[in-house]
Amino acid sequence: xxxxxxxxxxxxxxxxxxxxxxxxxxxxxxxxxxxxxxxxxxxxxxxxxxxxxxxxxxxxxxxxxxxxxxxxxxxxxxxxxxxxxxxxxxxxxxxxxxxxxxxxxxxxxxxxxxxxxxxxxxxxxxxxxxxxxxxxxxxxxxxxxxxxxxxxxxxxxxxxxxxxxxxxxxxxxxxxxxxxxxxxxxxxxxxxxxxxxxxxxxxxxxxxxxxxxxxxxx
Numbered sequence: 135x136x137x138x139x140x141x142x143x144x145x146x147x148x149x150x151x152x153x154x155x156x157x158x159x160x161x162x163x164x165x166x167x168x169x170x171x172x173x174x175x176x177x178x179x180x181x182x183x184x185x186x187x188x189x190x191x192x193x194x195x196x197x198x199x200x201x202x203x204x205x206x207x208x209x210x211x212x213x214x215x216x217x218x219x220x221x222x223x224x225x226x227x228x229x230x231x232x233x234x235x236x237x238x239x240x241x242x243x244x245x246x247x248x249x250x251x252x253x254x255x256x257x258x259x260x261x262x263x264x265x266x267x268x269x270x271x272x273x274x275x276x277x278x279x280x281x282x283x284x285x286x287x288x289x290x291x292x293x294x295x296x297x298x299x300x301x302x303x304x305x306x307x308x309x310x311x312x313x314x315x316x317x318x319x320x321x322x323x324x325x326x327x328x329x330x331x332x333x334x335x336x337x338x339x340x341x342x343x344x345x346x347x348x349x350x351x352x
Contacts, residue, residue: 151348151349152174154203154348154349155170155174155200155203155204155348156170157348158199158202158203158344158345158346158348159196159199159200159203159345161199161343161344161345162195162198162199162337162343162345163192163195163196163199164192164319164326164327164330165319165320165323166191166192166196166316166319168314169185169196169314170196170200172312172314173197173200173286173288173314174200175311176286176288176311176312177204177246177284177286179311180284181286181310181311182267182287182288182289182309182310183286183287183288183289183310183311183312183313183314184252184289184290184291184307184310184312184313184314185197185288185289185290185313185314185316186290186291186292186293186313186314186315186316187290187292187293187315187316187317188292188293188318189292191316191318191319192316193250193290193316194210194248194250194290195337196316197246197248197288198210198248198340199340199345200246201245201246202340202341202345202346202347203345203346203347203348203349204246204347204349204350204351205347205350206245206246206350206351207244207245207246207282208244208245208246208247208248209241209242209244209246209247209248210241210247210248210250211241211247211248211249211250212250212251213249213250213251213252213253213254213259214254214255215254215255215256217255217259218259219258219259219261220240220274221240221259222240222241222259222262222266223242223262223266223272223274224237224238224240224272224274225237225240225274226238226274226275237274237275237277237279239279240272242263242272242281243279243281243282244282244285245283245285245286245351246285246286246288247285247286247287248288248289248290249263249287249289249290250289251290251291251292252289252290252291252302253291253292253299253300253301253302254299254300255300257300257303260300260302260303260306261303261305261306263306263309264305264306264309266281266285266287267287267306267309268309270283270285283351284351287309289310
């Protein structure tokens with residue numbers, strides 16, 4: 135029994151889109167193909183991913199480049215010891231112009247949330263992500279608000295420096311579908327990174343690096 139053309143065409147289109155995403159990410163990030171695959175798998179499976187690696191292995195750049203290639207909205211939260219739950223989910227504020235309370239969405243209202251150094255914030259703030267990661271909604275002031283679709287949390291943590299960090303609770307670790315370890319690049323990749331920087335590569339300007347959308351939320 136052979137597959138009909140109608141059955142193969144969508145899979146071929148998805149395969150070409152996946153290859154295109156890999157090529158676009160490679161314009162900004164050297165190597166780390168396993169982490170790219172992990173993020174895409176988590177996104178397609180409606181899960182979340184934990185990225186672990188020492189500073190300087192392009193964890194943040196990888197997520198930004200992937201969001202640019204997928205043409206989805208991304209936001210970054212730098213987790214610190216003084217970060218409050220409302221800083222992530224949003225809060226209800228009083229509007230002096232209308233004399234009414236209105237909801238101000240937090241950075242969690244995005245497609246791809248980069249939770250940078252998630253283990254540097256207290257458990258109370260870490261738990262603010264639990265409902266968002268599991269239910270894909272947040273509840274503020276008794277009202278549940280759905281998150282955009284697709285929605286993925288890509289959290290990073292430094293496995294070397296533990297001073298001033300808070301280990302992730304088991305309940306939150308269970309919310310991550312995958313954990314990808316980003317190793318130090320081999321010598322050949324390091325030389326390629328240096329050559330790119332010598333040629334004027336700016337990690338803050340992905341458009342100048344040629345990273346362009348090749349896929350979309352659909």
